[in-house]
Amino acid sequence: MATCGLIFIATFSLVYLFFSDSYWVSYVVAHSNRDLSTFYKIAALWSGQEGSLLFWSFLLAIYVFSALFVYRNKNGELMPYVGVVLAGVQIFFLTLNNFVASPFKVLATPGANGALEIFTRADGNGLTPLLQYPEMVIHPPNLYSGYTGFTIPFAFALGALLARYPGEKWIHLTRKWTMIAWCFQTAGVLLGAHWAYAVLGWGGYWGWDPVENASLLPWLTGTAFLHSVMMQEKRGMMKVWNVWLVFLTFMLCILGTTLTRSGIVSSVHAFAQSSIGNWFVGFLALILVVCFVAYVKNRDYLKSENQLDSIVSRESSFLFNNLILLVSCVAVLSGTLFPVFSEWLSGSRISVGAPFFNKVNIPLGLILLFLTGVGPLLAWRKTSVDSLKRNFSWPSLFSLAVGAVVFALGLHEFYSLLCLILCVFVATTIVMEFYRGARVVRARSGASFAASAVDLTLRNTRRYGGYIVHMGMVLIFVGLAGAAFNKDVQKDMQIGSTLQIGRYNLLLQSFDSKPERNYTSERMVVEVMQNNKPLMMLYPERRFFQTNQESGTMVAIYSTLRDDLYVVYAGQSPETQTPVIHAYLNPLVKWIWLGGAIVVMGTIVTLLPNRRSVLAFAAVQEPSAARPMSPSLAPSATLREGHD
Amino acid sequence: MTKMRRRKTLLFCIASVCTLALSVSVTAQDRAKQIGGKFMCMCSCNQVLTQCNHVGCTTSTAMLKELDQAVARGDSEDVITQAFVQEFGTKVYAEPPKSGLSLVAWVLPSVYLVGGTLLVVFIISRWRSRIHLETAAASGGHSGISAEELERARRRVARETED
Numbered sequence: 001m002a003t004c005g006l007i008f009i010a011t012f013s014l015v016y017l018f019f020s021d022s023y024w025v026s027y028v029v030a031h032s033n034r035d036l037s038t039f040y041k042i043a044a045l046w047s048g049q050e051g052s053l054l055f056w057s058f059l060l061a062i063y064v065f066s067a068l069f070v071y072r073n074k075n076g077e078l079m080p081y082v083g084v085v086l087a088g089v090q091i092f093f094l095t096l097n098n099f100v101a102s103p104f105k106v107l108a109t110p111g112a113n114g115a116l117e118i119f120t121r122a123d124g125n126g127l128t129p130l131l132q133y134p135e136m137v138i139h140p141p142n143l144y145s146g147y148t149g150f151t152i153p154f155a156f157a158l159g160a161l162l163a164r165y166p167g168e169k170w171i172h173l174t175r176k177w178t179m180i181a182w183c184f185q186t187a188g189v190l191l192g193a194h195w196a197y198a199v200l201g202w203g204g205y206w207g208w209d210p211v212e213n214a215s216l217l218p219w220l221t222g223t224a225f226l227h228s229v230m231m232q233e234k235r236g237m238m239k240v241w242n243v244w245l246v247f248l249t250f251m252l253c254i255l256g257t258t259l260t261r262s263g264i265v266s267s268v269h270a271f272a273q274s275s276i277g278n279w280f281v282g283f284l285a286l287i288l289v290v291c292f293v294a295y296v297k298n299r300d301y302l303k304s305e306n307q308l309d310s311i312v313s314r315e316s317s318f319l320f321n322n323l324i325l326l327v328s329c330v331a332v333l334s335g336t337l338f339p340v341f342s343e344w345l346s347g348s349r350i351s352v353g354a355p356f357f358n359k360v361n362i363p364l365g366l367i368l369l370f371l372t373g374v375g376p377l378l379a380w381r382k383t384s385v386d387s388l389k390r391n392f393s394w395p396s397l398f399s400l401a402v403g404a405v406v407f408a409l410g411l412h413e414f415y416s417l418l419c420l421i422l423c424v425f426v427a428t429t430i431v432m433e434f435y436r437g438a439r440v441v442r443a444r445s446g447a448s449f450a451a452s453a454v455d456l457t458l459r460n461t462r463r464y465g466g467y468i469v470h471m472g473m474v475l476i477f478v479g480l481a482g483a484a485f486n487k488d489v490q491k492d493m494q495i496g497s498t499l500q501i502g503r504y505n506l507l508l509q510s511f512d513s514k515p516e517r518n519y520t521s522e523r524m525v526v527e528v529m530q531n532n533k534p535l536m537m538l539y540p541e542r543r544f545f546q547t548n549q550e551s552g553t554m555v556a557i558y559s560t561l562r563d564d565l566y567v568v569y570a571g572q573s574p575e576t577q578t579p580v581i582h583a584y585l586n587p588l589v590k591w592i593w594l595g596g597a598i599v600v601m602g603t604i605v606t607l608l609p610n611r612r613s614v615l616a617f618a619a620v621q622e623p624s625a626a627r628p629m630s631p632s633l634a635p636s637a638t639l640r641e642g643h644d
Numbered sequence: 645m646t647k648m649r650r651r652k653t654l655l656f657c658i659a660s661v662c663t664l665a666l667s668v669s670v671t672a673q674d675r676a677k678q679i680g681g682k683f684m685c686m687c688s689c690n691q692v693l694t695q696c697n698h699v700g701c702t703t704s705t706a707m708l709k710e711l712d713q714a715v716a717r718g719d720s721e722d723v724i725t726q727a728f729v730q731e732f733g734t735k736v737y738a739e740p741p742k743s744g745l746s747l748v749a750w751v752l753p754s755v756y757l758v759g760g761t762l763l764v765v766f767i768i769s770r771w772r773s774r775i776h777l778e779t780a781a782a783s784g785g786h787s788g789i790s791a792e793e794l795e796r797a798r799r800r801v802a803r804e805t806e807d
Contacts, residue, residue, distance in 0.1 A: 210690070338740070345745060353684050
């Protein structure tokens, strides 16, 4: 608690130094200036290496304090080990904050008597223009909350292994913590994508940049863990796998921040190159050794209790789900590091850009999407042929029919068509699950269908929250499928001239340049017309920040569910000095952000406690999707729900 | 009438030439875009050349100009690629070429997938064979199930089959 309190004081002191324009502190000078708005003075805290590490410690301290507080009088055998692991991680970051990358270094010069004299600058250098965007105030806290949050399941897994703590207790204890971390990581990744979309001005949201990849890696293994952990909970299987997945997720969080901070890989998002990477590499090596030794010494405790009864079962679908997520993770990691390895081996750096990652990951993503539909409808242990027919006939037929229709309508791009078919397939399976469950609840309660669906969800939040998350992922895939049909046009524009893109006609009404408080703005006023009727005005602009002599783009976006009209002011033509518009028409992008919001909402639902612990199914006999039990062993009149 | 016809023919020819010229220029633009998608921008933004839109990025502007000129000259894709690699080094590739050391980058994901699938199949088959052994062992022993065992089995089934 004392550590947490002190870290709070340190963090808020740095924030105070920003607000009070203390230009005698080196970090404040480097990342702020007097004209910077209050909003971005908060974001300045994590905009540099030192401040972001302090922010990491701050978030970690909140997690550590919360976990230790929640379990202060419980699990006496386990918590000392957990506490030691958490303290170890916290100490590492505090060491960096205090001795390696302190954000409190002052500006000083040697005085006449040899002593250092502090001096104050009149103003700071200002915040990087790319960071002066609303998402930058919420994206890093989300992402960092994800990274730091995975420390809790890591500490519990390692603690349970060291203490040989019995059973699946550590998994029950950490499920919610893992979900919270995963939720933050998901939101962080998507907010980062939205920031890239709205700020970088290249018309896309994911460029497979090393830093973007670094945020995706722990998300992939974390997602794998959230699925495979169910096998341990239900069937006592995959204990070794789960422990290593948690270890791997935490190590990938550390690796991700190492890549961002060390300069090993080049990225527009990375911090300045520094020697801090050595500290992280050392820490990673230490974690690996500790985990490996703990595993070797205590591996007997991780023996599986059950075996797989059938290949067509929920267990095997989880195995394949984990396989695909892990293959994707390793492929992204090796692609990210390949330029470094190629330079070491051959002396010349070979770039691995977006085309490579797309070619590798699109097929994997589609397999994963297929498993998203199939997995939840397979029964534990064994799925009968009847059950397969009952659950998959309609979704398969419906999705193929939709595929045939859209193919006939002109969608011939293979991956997009396949993605759309799979999206319809998965969405149908989810809707059917809700329909079946809600029908049973409605038959008992007489409530409306929608109320029954809500009731159903609240009775088993984990199961139906999971379906909501899957539905969100489906929407994200729908959005991704649209990328194959992006269009763009660039044109030098005279005042009054027009540009046609898709169904939109852009008319340049005016172009001006005016000074603002912290920057000078060059702005286009563009009227968007559709079918020769005015639709709306867009104001793409470029901001020039005097303090750091850098420019930033403010993209103007008109977003609909069908497509995004994305307009960039691309500067003035060197030949004609006329402003240049670069307009993009990006189909279905809004579905990605919508899907992301639904994923977060679904995750929150899974964290809610179940409304009732017991639900008696007496009157209605509903053949459940994934429950083919023999009558002799089935719990005769009562199905327990709300197990967690 | 003949004059009219001549005029019409002339107009038709002009229109055809214009259309052809326009289509050639569109093709050249498309070709430049397609080839440009295979290079990285060298401004260290880590973006594909045709997608780099960094404010004031002189590097991408110069590279795109060079590309447009090469396409206008009618250079083949290989010639353009060689020229870019000569000028900027192998890091100009947006994706590794499928030869030499770079081939490893392409092969690795397939190796992971195949290796992982084999591992999963191996794990599943080992689990399955254990089950058969256990079933055989169980059928060799006494077949009576006590009430306590039955109750334990019921509880286990309930736990394992709930979602």
